[in-house]
Each structure stands twice: as C-alpha cells, then as structure tokens.
Amino acid sequence: MKVAPPKLLEARWLDSARLTAGLDRHQRLDLAAHTRVHLPLHQPGRDGLLALAEAVGLSGRGGAGFPFARKARATLAIADRMGAPPVIVVNGAEGEPASAKDKLLLARAPHLVLDGACLAAAAFGAEEIVIGVAAGSPGEISVPAALAERELPCPARTICLPDRFVSGESGALVRGINGLPVVPAPLKARAADGGTGGVRRRPTLLSNAETWAQLAVAARLGPDSYAAVGTAAEPGTVLLTVNRPGADPLVVEVPTGTLLDPVLNACGIQPGAGVLVGGYHGAWLHPSDAIAAPLSRAGLAALGGTLGAGAIVALPDATCPLGEIAQVAAWLAAESAGQCGPCKRGLPDAADALAVLAAGAAEPAVLENVRCALGSAQGGGACSHPDGTARFLLTALDVFSEDVDAHLSGPGCGRPVQGVLPLPPAKGARLEVDWSRCTGHGLCAVLAPDLIRLGPHGYPTSTTIPVAPWQEHGARRAVNQCPALAVRLQHRV
Known part of the structure; x- marks a missing residue:
C-alpha cells in the first residue's frame, strides 16, 4: 500500500x-x-x-x-x-x-x-x-x-x-x-x-x-x-520536543539525565527569560536553574519541575512573559471539558485575571485573584487538566516575578507579545462584544457566567471570548437576549 x-x-x-x-x-x-x-x-x-x-x-x-x-x-x-x-x-x-x-x-x-x-x-x-x-x-x-x-x-x-x-x-x-x-x-x-x-x-x-x-x-x-545510557534510576533515552521561535520544532532523543543546556545549544536556543519543561501541564524554570537541569523525572522534580511529555520552550527576552502566559491560559481554559467546578470556574477566572494583569496597571488584588482561582482548581478536577494548568501558571508567576511587579506598578514591561508559546490556529466559536452598542445591562454575564465577566463599571472585561463546545448553549442565550444587540457568536474554521 x-x-x-x-x-x-x-x-x-x-x-x-x-x-x-x-x-x-x-x-x-x-x-x-x-x-x-x-x-x-x-x-x-x-x-x-x-x-x-x-x-x-x-x-x-x-x-x-x-x-x-x-x-x-x-x-x-x-x-x-x-x-x-x-x-x-x-x-x-x-x-x-x-x-x-x-x-x-x-x-x-x-x-x-x-x-x-x-x-x-x-x-x-x-x-x-x-x-x-x-x-x-x-x-x-x-x-x-x-x-x-x-x-x-x-x-x-x-x-x-x-x-x-x-x-x-x-x-x-x-x-x-x-x-x-x-x-x-x-x-x-x-x-x-x-x-x-x-x-x-x-x-x-x-x-x-x-x-x-x-x-x-x-x-x-x-x-x-x-541501560548502557541514561541514569541508574531511569535508564535509556527520552524524546524531547524543542520549540524554536519562528521555526518548526525539533524532536531530539537524548539519554535520560542529560543536562538541558547542551540540548538547547544543539538546537541553537538560549534560555532567555525562562524555560518551560513539560509543556502546558509542566513547570517554568529560571534560566540559572534551567541550564544545569538534568532531563529526568527525578532531576527535574528536585528543581520543582516536571518532565511531563518532554516539551521544552525557551522564552526569549524580547517578548512579554505575562502576555504569552495569558494567551495560553485563555486557550487552556477553553480546551477543558467543562465537567467539574475547577474547569468551569477556576481556570476561566484565572485566565481573566491574568489577562487584566498582562494589560498593565492592575490592582494588587488581581494577582491574589489569580492565585486564589488556581488554588481552588487544584486537587478537585475530574482529570489532571486543572492541576497541570495550575502548575504551569503558578510557576510562571514565580519565575517571571519581576515582570509581574512591572505590570502591577505601571503600564507593564513595555515588550510586545510575539506569540512565542505555540498555540494551534484559532478555530471553533467565539463571542464578540461590540462596545459601541453595549450599555452595561450585565444580562450577558448572568446568562453566560462561565464566559463573560463584568468589570467594575458593569461592562464585559473582554471584547473577544473563546467559546468551548460545552459553553455554546450559554453563549447563544447571551446573544439572543442581549437588549442592546451587542453580543455576537462567530464561528471560525
């Protein structure tokens, strides 16, 4: 054949x-x-x-x-x-x-x-x-x-x-x-x-x-x-996916326990502002920890990390870490099955708070809102999605703490969001809010509380909101009953 x-x-x-x-x-x-x-x-x-x-x-x-x-x-x-x-x-x-x-x-x-x-x-x-x-x-x-x-x-x-x-x-x-x-x-x-x-x-x-x-x-x-290669506790090799900005990823096979630094060097990558190991259910490492990190489960666990599925992303210094993290947080929240409280409430709440934080000049309470939402998401999910997402986001707040401070105390870090963290092309449905029509009734947030959050003045905090399949019923209710006809449901192929 x-x-x-x-x-x-x-x-x-x-x-x-x-x-x-x-x-x-x-x-x-x-x-x-x-x-x-x-x-x-x-x-x-x-x-x-x-x-x-x-x-x-x-x-x-x-x-x-x-x-x-x-x-x-x-x-x-x-x-x-x-x-x-x-x-x-x-x-x-x-x-x-x-x-x-x-x-x-x-x-x-x-x-x-x-x-x-x-x-x-x-x-x-x-x-x-x-x-x-x-x-x-x-x-x-x-x-x-x-x-x-x-x-x-x-x-x-x-x-x-x-x-x-x-x-x-x-x-x-x-x-x-x-x-x-x-x-x-x-x-x-x-x-x-x-x-x-x-x-x-x-x-x-x-x-x-x-x-x-x-x-x-x-x-x-x-x-x-x-067992001729690898470590005594974890013999053999492991496959890694090393993501490169502006290029296709490389799949690299290395003996278990290999340090991360030579892997990055072989792929022409610098640690940058921080390195994600384990993918979007993994953990962020500070550059100084990442270069000497052994690529084994035990070695990364000792640094507070996880090997996960072996996905590696080094975040360049030229991009805004919080903006990158906020985009992935919104995607992860929309990718959930929506079957349990942590996915229906915790992850969307955390994603919304991170979006506000990434926009700059946020109140200190926003950071606490992120940590509170992620804390409530851990341990109670029907699968590992809430726990893995919480690990990804909480370690990011620690590794990029200086950027968090810059976004809390002023307009932000001043760097653009380059979209370095890989995400699939946007598809599916999204809610779009037309602020020129919106009069702040707030009914949309009552009909679709898993999707729409209101700011302090009663208006939606976002104009474009990804809609997961399990959220479409609430989205349609919000569209059909908006008194100002300010909400639309768009489908992307």
Whole structure:
C-alpha cells in the first residue's frame, strides 16, 4: 500500500539514536526500511515481557510516568479474573501544542510503535489493538498504511480523535474508542479495571506511543544494553520536543539525565527569560536553574519541575512573559471539558485575571485573584487538566516575578507579545462584544457566567471570548437576549 509522504518533522539525537534510528536517511520507515534499520524482534512471552519492562524501569512517556509493568500486571490480573482477553491501546492523540514527539513516531517510525504494541498483544493474548491519533495529523495516513504492511497477532484499527488538548487524556481516548464524546469521564475509572473505564468494558492496557516504542527498543537490546545510557534510576533515552521561535520544532532523543543546556545549544536556543519543561501541564524554570537541569523525572522534580511529555520552550527576552502566559491560559481554559467546578470556574477566572494583569496597571488584588482561582482548581478536577494548568501558571508567576511587579506598578514591561508559546490556529466559536452598542445591562454575564465577566463599571472585561463546545448553549442565550444587540457568536474554521 503506497502512502503519501507525511509532513517531515525533523529528528536529532545526542549520543544515541534508538527511537530516531534511520530517520537521518529515511523520511518514513516503511516495513522494509524498518527491518533494515532495527535488529530482529523476538517474542519474550508474558512473563518475560513483564520482567523486561520491570528490569528497565519502563514508565509512561505521556506525562504521568506510571510504571508500565505495574499497569500491565494490574490489567492482566483483571483479565484473568474476568476470563476476558485485554485490549491494547496506543495513545497517539497528541493534543499538546508544544509537543510533536508522538506525531514524529507515528508519521516517520510507525512500525517501532506497532512493534511494542504487537509484542504486548501476542504475549498477553489481546483481543484487539487500537491506535488513537489526532484527526488531520500525519499518523492518520501513516499508521493504517503500516498496519497493512505487517502481520498482526490480533485485529488492529486506527481511530481518529478531535485535535483537542483533552483528547489525549486516557479516559477521553477510551470514551472516543467506545463511541462516546471524547472528554474525560465524569467519574474516574481505570482502563486496566475494564468496566466503564475500558474499551468495550474489557481490561485495557493503554500507554503512550513513545512508551510502546521504548518497549520495542528494550526487547531488541535487552536490559543491560538498554541501560548502557541514561541514569541508574531511569535508564535509556527520552524524546524531547524543542520549540524554536519562528521555526518548526525539533524532536531530539537524548539519554535520560542529560543536562538541558547542551540540548538547547544543539538546537541553537538560549534560555532567555525562562524555560518551560513539560509543556502546558509542566513547570517554568529560571534560566540559572534551567541550564544545569538534568532531563529526568527525578532531576527535574528536585528543581520543582516536571518532565511531563518532554516539551521544552525557551522564552526569549524580547517578548512579554505575562502576555504569552495569558494567551495560553485563555486557550487552556477553553480546551477543558467543562465537567467539574475547577474547569468551569477556576481556570476561566484565572485566565481573566491574568489577562487584566498582562494589560498593565492592575490592582494588587488581581494577582491574589489569580492565585486564589488556581488554588481552588487544584486537587478537585475530574482529570489532571486543572492541576497541570495550575502548575504551569503558578510557576510562571514565580519565575517571571519581576515582570509581574512591572505590570502591577505601571503600564507593564513595555515588550510586545510575539506569540512565542505555540498555540494551534484559532478555530471553533467565539463571542464578540461590540462596545459601541453595549450599555452595561450585565444580562450577558448572568446568562453566560462561565464566559463573560463584568468589570467594575458593569461592562464585559473582554471584547473577544473563546467559546468551548460545552459553553455554546450559554453563549447563544447571551446573544439572543442581549437588549442592546451587542453580543455576537462567530464561528471560525
């Protein structure tokens, strides 16, 4: 089956090319190229595969870092008890705008990901393999083409999910596979347990695309060779997405524990005003801490950071940090599923307060409003979205504290917002307020309190407001009942 070449995402490596092997010579590794680049793959069996994953300390690479062997054992224990074969799920729904590593793997090295999933499917007697990809991503074409090229231990299929931030949450992915809305489940349920948390109520072993590729690499190398690079606690390599201002991101493979400074240097980037590690659920580091930060979960945790999905952004000195942060905060608030209080109230409140702070000359109480809204958002969400967003924003307030002071005491830092922090093109719906018509009735804020905030004089604080799908009903009520006809709902494609 011929496949159109996917958009080329550039891969680099420091020291060892394992996941990225062959990508310097091939735009995409079809099965023939894949078998030339990588060693033959042997099936270790159920106990052998579990022992291998445990020996190399394989953990999830989608952000949470949960031990793979422990998750697999839990899934198999339920499967044995139920007498039902498990389902293997590959999570390639990369909705994080700052991350491209899974897109690269699925587009350019799909067979390495499928190797890991097929190893588990054969060893664990799986009923099915399901690969979730973002609609419109290169994996939508590349993965089905790879499936058609190879023998499979069980039926396998690809499912395309909406290209949204929450689509990559494990519960949202399982719901999408089951034909339900692709949002996190209102009640938390583990995929391993089957029932409402699993695919077709089967025990489900779900891991990130890079995790499955790492399993295939470990099976080829064995525990000792796999641990020849990396740290003793976290052996092997890790994929990073290094975002560059005005250019496409680079996906870089490095041994775990590599310092951040040589990675930035290899990509031609300076630490600038601060470095974000872990993406939009990650944490900001001060430049002096960032250059010596070891790229491992333990090393970054010691600095108050998190490796997350390995997305890295260095913020240049020439852009306004608070303006950049405020734009991402508004996007994250609109990307929520709107199913719990922290997402419906906490994140929009924090985004609104940050927008006021970024505009300059804000009252000191605005900063407290941000911290209060984020504090209330932590710990009570239906998924990790509120906690991750709070970490991203709270660490930004600490790292850019001088800029916060400048925006509180005067018109601001004086720098433009260059849009360095990557965000997808604006799409979906937005509310627009025509201030030439608005007479300050305030009815819109009553009808759509999750969208519209009023300033001290009774007028909306923003003229353009992103509308999430779960907010459209309230938005339409505000438009239809505005006495001054000052509110419009616009849809962007």
